[in-house]
Amino acid sequence: MRALIADDEEGPREQLAAALARLWPELQIVARSENGIDAWDDALALEPDICFLDIRMPGLTGLDVAQRLARLSEPPQLVFVTAYGDHALSAFEAGAIDYVLKPVDDARLAQTVARLRNRQSPTPVAAMQQLLQQLLPAVQRPPARPIQASLGREIKLIAPEEVIYFESDSRYTRVVFEGGEALIRTPLKELLATLDGAQFWQVHRSVLVNSRHIASALRVDENSMQLTLKGREERLPVSRQFQSLFKGQ
Amino acid sequence: MSAPSTPTQAKEVDWSQWICPGPRRRFSAAEMARAGQQRWPKGIDYYVLSNVGVLALVFFNELPPGLGWPVLLASLLLSLAALATARWLWRVPTRRNLNQASWVGALVWLAMAYLLAKVYGKEMLKAFMPTSTTIFTLMLSAWWFLTLYRVQQIEARLRELDEQAASQRLARRLATAQIQPHFLFNTLASLQHWVDTQDPRAAGMLRSFTRYLRATLPMFEHESLPLGQELQIVASYLEVMQARLGARLAWQIEAAPEMQDLTLPPGALLTLVENAVGHGIEPALRGGRIDVRAYREGAALRLEVQDDGAGLCAETASDGLGLANTRERLQQLYGARASLQLLAQQPGCLARITIHDEEEHRP
Secondary structure, X not given: OEEEEEOOOHHHHHHHHHHHHHHOOXXXXXXXXXXXHHHXXXXXXXXXXXXXXXXXXXXXXXXXXXXXXXXXXXXXXXXXXXXXXXXXXXXHHHHOOOEEEEOOOHHHHXXXXXXXXXXXXXXXXXXXXXXXXXXXXXXXXXXXXOEEEEEOOEEEEEOHHHEEEEEEEOOEEEEEEOOEEEEEOOOHHHHHHHOOOOOEEEEEOOEEEEHHHEEEEEEOOOOOEEEEEOOOOOEEEEOHHHHHHOOOO | OOOOOOHHHHHOOOOHHHHOOOOOOOOOHHHHHHHOOOOOOOHHHHHHHHHHHHHHHHOOOOOOOOOHHHHXXXXXXXXXHHHHHHHHHHHOOOHHHHHHHHHHHHHHXXXXXXXXXXXXXXXXXXXXXXXXXXXXXXXXXXXXXXXXXXXXXXXXHHHHHHHHHHHHHHHHHHHHHOOOHHHHHHHHHHHHHHHHOOOOHHHHHHHHHHHHHHHHOOHHHOOOEEHHHHHHHHHHHHHHHHHHHHHHEEEEEEEOHHHOOOEEOOOHHHHXXXXXXXXXXXXXXXXXXEEEEEEEXXXXXXXXXXXXXXXXXXXXXXXXXXXXXXXXXXXXXXXXXXXXXXXXXOOOEEEEEEEEOHHHHOO
């Protein structure tokens, strides 16, 4: 089994890692993420079986990350990590959602570990999504600011709704918009946390596409899928994790 | 303020009550305004007047001829006077007023006896004497009981209001006194890990954390705290957060030396700093910086907490219990001279307490 631990503070993160190493030596900790954005990105890149998510993290909260993870084709098992006094605790209690209290107590963690080891079927995803829906506050996003891209000596302002898709390109993010394209320095994983998830769909770890511009999803073979765009030639890859976004009605 | 009958007083006989009876306690105008505003129960007026009227009519024909109408009129007039006096005692239920009323009543009674003897002769006086004495004594007793009842009513109301105020004050203090469990347990989590791994950071953090707890736990027993002490609490809080967040937090405290003795509601600055950490630094991907400043500007003292973090500065975003509570407690201490504002910065948030000099604010 492979696990990801996400906590923005080093102490609690390492304490949980050490306790897991004691109680579950076979568990391989593949990522220690320092904020919600990294947790999401690391989870996509490494596909862990279990994610231990702190609730209060910068970038994306643990609940945000969980909501995204629960929508994947094969969601990992989720365990929330929080300090006593969090408003979500009673909801976890009621929804039979796994959680661990900080500072981690070996006896309590052992119970969680036993449950995770014996679990035949993964957590009912629908129940988890419903619970997260309740817990996540109706986020009032500040109006999305235009993206500033330098094109030579010019700084171009691109309104998010004009963007067709974003694509990670090694150290940059490529912004393809109506009437051109540009490179910006902000990593894709940070951009996606600030954009409206209903408008911009992540279809691949490195691709974020404006849903208004998607024409169709094509199944290429058993494992791969591609998107065609309205009025454009190029095709965008849909990774296996996101294929459940396109299932026909 | 002295209670009229504490248990020790009850054992001794208060001889002064034989000569001039009445309650010992006098209420100040403020106390009356606070607890003595109950209306005079009008039902008493109707009850007394109707009874006196009916009795006078019943005995109308029993009386010697020619006396019926004068007695009916006199008894109604006397009842009205007695009720007016009772209402006066209701408004100002003091021993002095009760005795004044009694003496005036006695004079009226004597005058009536004299008139009766003059106009109708000594025989008539003798016939009326027992009844009028009884009525007079009953009236005095009624006034006396009314005054005692009234004093106890006001006392009880005052006690009730005091208890309410005390429990509200306590609730307000407890609300601020809460050390956030989230802070407590996250700190313990770091501490435990560093102790487990014998990380040298544990020692410093434990020291700051102890200092923080020692200062915060008894903090709310005081109505106010000098700025110097408050800043020490703020510093130990920031040291703990610094140890936990590492490079994500930078901070500085700058306070003008002459302001060390300025008094503040305990925890006022700490609340602002907790908000700056919780809403500014922790949600920011790359952390940020907190500046705490105390300085004089013209005729006002300014206390500021500024962060350059995630910057949700709207009142609704960062106003939990904390800010409203701090504002209220500042007002208790300084009245209209103190204010608390939140100012949005680019990026971040500035929380500012302003306390105007007394002279400056006088109209």
